Amino acid sequence: MRSGLEQILETVEHATAPQDMQSAIEALRDAFGVNHMVYHWVSAAGQQYGCGTYAPDWVARYLERDYLRIDPVVQGCMQNFQPQDWKRLDWSGKAQRAFQADAIAHGVGRQGFSIPIRGPNGQFALFTVNHDADDATWSAFAQRHGRDLILIAHYFNSKALEFEPGRSPPPAQALSPREIDAMTLLAMGYSRAQVANSLSISEHTLRDYIESARLKLGALNTTHAVARAISRGLIVV
Amino acid sequence: MLRYVTAGELTQYPVLRDTMFRDRAAQFSDRLGWSVAVDAGGFERDQYDALDPLYVIWEQACGHHGGSMRFLPTMGRCMVNEHFAHLNAGAPVQHPLIWECTRFCLAPGAGSQVAAALMLAGGELLERQGLRHFVGVFDANMERIYRRIGSCPQVLGHAGEGRARVSLGLWSLTPPARARVARRAGLSAALSALWYRRAFGGAEDTGGVIAGSGPWRGAAVGSRHDPARCDIF
Numbered sequence: 001m002r003s004g005l006e007q008i009l010e011t012v013e014h015a016t017a018p019q020d021m022q023s024a025i026e027a028l029r030d031a032f033g034v035n036h037m038v039y040h041w042v043s044a045a046g047q048q049y050g051c052g053t054y055a056p057d058w059v060a061r062y063l064e065r066d067y068l069r070i071d072p073v074v075q076g077c078m079q080n081f082q083p084q085d086w087k088r089l090d091w092s093g094k095a096q097r098a099f100q101a102d103a104i105a106h107g108v109g110r111q112g113f114s115i116p117i118r119g120p121n122g123q124f125a126l127f128t129v130n131h132d133a134d135d136a137t138w139s140a141f142a143q144r145h146g147r148d149l150i151l152i153a154h155y156f157n158s159k160a161l162e163f164e165p166g167r168s169p170p171p172a173q174a175l176s177p178r179e180i181d182a183m184t185l186l187a188m189g190y191s192r193a194q195v196a197n198s199l200s201i202s203e204h205t206l207r208d209y210i211e212s213a214r215l216k217l218g219a220l221n222t223t224h225a226v227a228r229a230i231s232r233g234l235i236v237v
Numbered sequence: 238m239l240r241y242v243t244a245g246e247l248t249q250y251p252v253l254r255d256t257m258f259r260d261r262a263a264q265f266s267d268r269l270g271w272s273v274a275v276d277a278g279g280f281e282r283d284q285y286d287a288l289d290p291l292y293v294i295w296e297q298a299c300g301h302h303g304g305s306m307r308f309l310p311t312m313g314r315c316m317v318n319e320h321f322a323h324l325n326a327g328a329p330v331q332h333p334l335i336w337e338c339t340r341f342c343l344a345p346g347a348g349s350q351v352a353a354a355l356m357l358a359g360g361e362l363l364e365r366q367g368l369r370h371f372v373g374v375f376d377a378n379m380e381r382i383y384r385r386i387g388s389c390p391q392v393l394g395h396a397g398e399g400r401a402r403v404s405l406g407l408w409s410l411t412p413p414a415r416a417r418v419a420r421r422a423g424l425s426a427a428l429s430a431l432w433y434r435r436a437f438g439g440a441e442d443t444g445g446v447i448a449g450s451g452p453w454r455g456a457a458v459g460s461r462h463d464p465a466r467c468d469i470f
Contacts, residue, residue: 078289079243079244079245079289080243080245080289080291081289081291081309081310081313082291082366082437083366085438087438088437088438117312118310118312118313118314119312119313120313120314121314122313122314123313146366146367147334147367150333150334150367151333151334153333154312154333174328215332215335215369218332218333
């Protein structure tokens with residue numbers, strides 16, 4: 001699934017319209033084999049924007065009934081920044097129980113894992129994976145994919161920030177000269193040993209340069225980092 | 238014991254909360270002389286305490302604060318990028334898998350054992366939240382403490398010299414480093430894992446840690462929450 005995932009993330013990165021994100025999130029839902037995935041951006045004024053695979057009539061109902069105000073998932077994600085398992089949220093209120101029953105009646109699964117997203121200037125969004133499974137299976141799923149899902153959540157968010165008028169994306173982080181050298185040589189097909197040798201550094205130091213370049217590029221691995229560096233024009237081969 | 242407390246949950250621990258903000262005043266204002274704001278109650282709080290951070294707190298047997306640190310995600314507003322970017326040549330440190338760790342504080346009289354316990358908690362967070370690094374700012378004195386407990390960060394940059402030196406560093410806590418800090422803290426990995434699970438739950442929730450039964454279990458033993466609250470979802 002890893003290579004399929006990277007392909008989908010490339011699609012998100014090159015999205016030029018919100019519809020591209022919708023296609024990507026549907027592909028991701030299929031790749032992970034879950035019932036639903038949703039990216040949900042909420043402005044300070046309570047405006048909502050996003051994409052996802054919930055049934056359109058559920059989305060319409062959510063907006064019409066103003067469920068945003070009582071949804072424990074949204075509350076939990078606003079007050080915390082670590083991923084939230086729906087099981088551990090407070091569903092005990094009367095309004096929350098009714099909301100939950102309504103959601104299930106509209107095809108929302110009983111297990112959820114939501115990732116709070118904090119962006120620039122207090123921007124807030126969340127990314128949800130929703131499914132029907134027993135607790136053990138769900139815990140294992142969250143454990144196995146948690147880190148990838150955090151990265152995916154932020155991919156969607158940075159794209160959404162780009163589409164949001166009046167808000168420019170954060171400037172791409174420049175690579176240092178050494179990081180550029182390392183990325184360029186890797187892109188040329190050099191092995192790590194050859195790159196280290198060409199730059200007169202140890203392989204250990206090389207690993208640090210590659211890792212810092214990967215972080216700056218928001219890439220999942222070295223191959224992904226090289227691909228992104230090329231697609232952004234940071235290196236020329 | 239170690240507690241992982243979100244800003245919203247702090248009200249459930251008034252003694253721990255008040256002693257933490259007082260000890261922070263003692264460390265950052267009195268001892269280090271930083272220009273932090275201390276209110277009439279003697280509490281040191283800043284704007285980042287209002288951004289729903291996560292606190293990790295060492296609670297002494299008497300219920301008072303023994304040491305603490307504060308986490309915020311680097312993708313959102315955080316102290317490192319808004320106040321210390323100059324330590325990294327002006328470049329912000331922003332990544333979904335890097336959290337900033339600030340206000341690393343030890344209560345007066347707390348030794349390196351408490352610092353090691355906090356670092357151990359950092360290791361739990363790194364592993365179980367799927368993170369890669371913490372980024373933090375520290376002074377020369379803390380640098381010495383980190384060295385003593387066997388958990389030195391990778392220094393990205395610094396300003397000043399001698400006792401006035403302030404550095405920006407990245408922690409990654411390799412398994413050997415975690416074993417070192419656990420030894421130094423005098424805590425077992427199992428106990429540390431238990432404290433983490435009590436706060437966050439987790440895959441190993443069953444096996445006696447959890448009260449209640451059935452598909453929608455109650456909250457963990459010792460949790461502040463109403464055990465009857467977990468229902469569907």
